[in-house]
Amino acid sequence: MSFALWTPLLGISLLLLPLLLWRRWRRTRLPSDPPLDKGHIPWFGHAMEFGKDPAKFLSKMKQKHGDIFTIRVAGKFITILLDPCSYDAVLWESNSKLDFGKYARILMERMFDVKLPNFEPNDEKAILRLTLQNKNLSSLTKAMFFNLKTLLFSDQNQQWKEGGLFHLSYSTMLRAGYLTLYGNEEENYDDPSSQDKDRAHSSEVYNEFYKLDRFLMRAARSMLTTVEQKEVARIKERLWKLLSVERLNCKANKSSWLESYKKHLEELGVDEDMQSRAMLLQLWVTQGNAGPAVFWLLLFLLNHPAAMAAVQGEFEKVLGHRGQTVKQMHGISQEMLDNTPVFDSVLKETLRLTAAPFITREVLEDASLRLADGREYSLRKGDRLCLFPYVSPQMDADIYEDPEKFKYDRFLNPDGTEKKEFYKRGTRLKHYNLPWGAGINTCIGKFHAINSIKQFVFLLLSCFDVELKHSNSGIPEFDKERYGFGILQPEGDIMVRYKLKAS
Known part of the structure; x- marks a missing residue:
């Protein structure tokens, strides 16, 4: 193709690019999807609120939508799961479906200029x-x-x-x-x-x-x-x-x-x-x-x-x-x-x-996520799935009395042994405190x-x-x-x- 023909085609392509991107970011919720909250700003979505104070923002979203929802953050759709009873469905899923490595590689390069071939x-x-x-x-x-x-x-x-x-x-x-x-x-x-x-x-x-x-x-x-x-x-x-x-x-x-x-x-x-x-x-x-x-x-x-x-x-x-x-x-x-x-x-x-890590996975293929109470939701390829244990279970008032207060004996039984039994709405929790991750x-x-x-x-x-x-x-x-x-x-x-x- 000659340069003369290529130039106008390039211009048309550049004009179409915003339309193509808009279709990708428009996103309509399907019946099987988690609740969707795109925010009011195109593309950016909730980026400002999420970046300013993630704990406050996600707690607000939890009150609005429940313990699973999808938000838009700077063009990326992120599904947040805040039900500790259902965390195992993510923590033990294979890397072929929910991958940790992709996001880890991004952070390694951004923060430390590290690129490792075949990093797993x-x-x-x-x-x-x-x-x-x-x-x-x-x-x-x-x-x-x-x-x-x-x-x-x-x-x-x-x-x-x-x-x-x-x-x-x-x-x-x-x-x-x-x-x-x-x-x-x-x-x-x-x-x-x-x-x-x-x-x-x-x-x-x-x-x-x-x-x-x-x-x-x-x-x-x-x-x-x-x-x-x-x-x-x-x-x-x-x-x-x-x-x-x-x-x-x-x-x-x-x-x-x-x-x-x-x-x-x-x-x-x-x-x-x-x-x-x-x-x-x-x-x-x-x-x-x-x-x-x-x-x-x-x-x-x-x-x-x-x-x-x-x-x-x-x-x-x-x-x-x-x-x-x-x-x-x-x-x-x-x-x-x-x-x-x-x-x-x-x-x-x-x-x-004080421990507030995100547990993040990239969704590599369309998949379903079954929660502990039987609800089932679709996950879309290309999205990100995120657990935030700081909001739940760690600061969850349904699990801990006065969760914002320091109680040195909170994890002790009356006889001085380690307390391991914590409940949320009558269900005993496997994951009630996750500072070290899990799975x-x-x-x-x-x-x-x-x-x-x-x-x-x-x-x-x-x-x-x-x-x-x-x-x-x-x-x-x-x-x-x-x-x-x-x-x-x-x-x-x-x-x-x-x-x-x-x-």
Whole structure:
């Protein structure tokens, strides 16, 4: 075809494009579809409300439409399911129908510039599960204990210090977790010179990571300005150097997780530059939630004296008869960590109130979704299906009395054992709290994360006096940008005073 003929045809095609797109976005609800709410703005739909405060918006939609509905968000149709009794129909569905990988690949590239050939999330999890659970868990727990001690006991001065509780929690947990998984500068944990190097290097990693973390939610939504994109690129370049293959190969005490993940990347045919990018992605995946979780847990304890007394009393009961100070200990056994029902309840309640990930699937083919009560709805190919456990079950008043309030013993029976029976309209729930996900996408690092959180809180409360600088600090508002991506973060920090206890 000559250029002369091609030019007018191109013009006609461009004129028809809006019409074709309009037909795709027009969408008419069929009888078998979930309730459809397209919003009032063409194409954009509910994008502004959904992005501003997803929890508030989806709660409003739930009141309007019930526990399943479809909304339009920036040209994408998203079906929201908020019936925990029906979650298994999604959580255990095969990837050939409801796929997690497509959306994961989008986020990996947007947030971390990572492209992995033949990336399959479930294959990767199967490989890494062996290194974060079972026989490897004890070695990770012991390494985390040593690294936490290196960071917490760097200064033996018993004078009061002041600082932000979020900064203390996030920096300590991320730095100790980084050293545990990625390795130390030298092999000897107890050597003062080695400890100094670990403190300096992990601080450098954390400081750069924290700068990046401020931009990640906007990057995930493709909302960075040109100036922000340049700043994010500079930060990533510095982090890629800190996490380069060359540097990681020189580490001591590297975890089996690191070795397995490096081998996995090599088998995928990933070059060293992309390996460094993937290592930064994994730093966020493995360490991005533990620190914020610790912040909220400690803040709830500091605001609820009865809860603080119960947790400290349990720690003393479990560890008080050991005949040695905490500083003399070389670790906390799994048996001891498993014998803390009060702390477990506090952690579950903290995560119920602050864990707000979306569980997202891409609909790969037209399918039907059968709910627990027998209702059946059609899912359309190309749509997205999303569960939001934060709205239901976690903040559901039909399941929890006063769901917005912190009750440290909410997950305890009167006899002190774990409470597992929760009901919604007379039906006992299998999924009543989902901070770790569920089904085939349960967090593989769950047990390591729980052990790490317990050890940090135990060391801090056993060895330091900690108090709010201002007794009326209260609980800060959530940073609403964080909805959908794990543990929420506060809009602002809370100042605390802390000092090392006398031996």
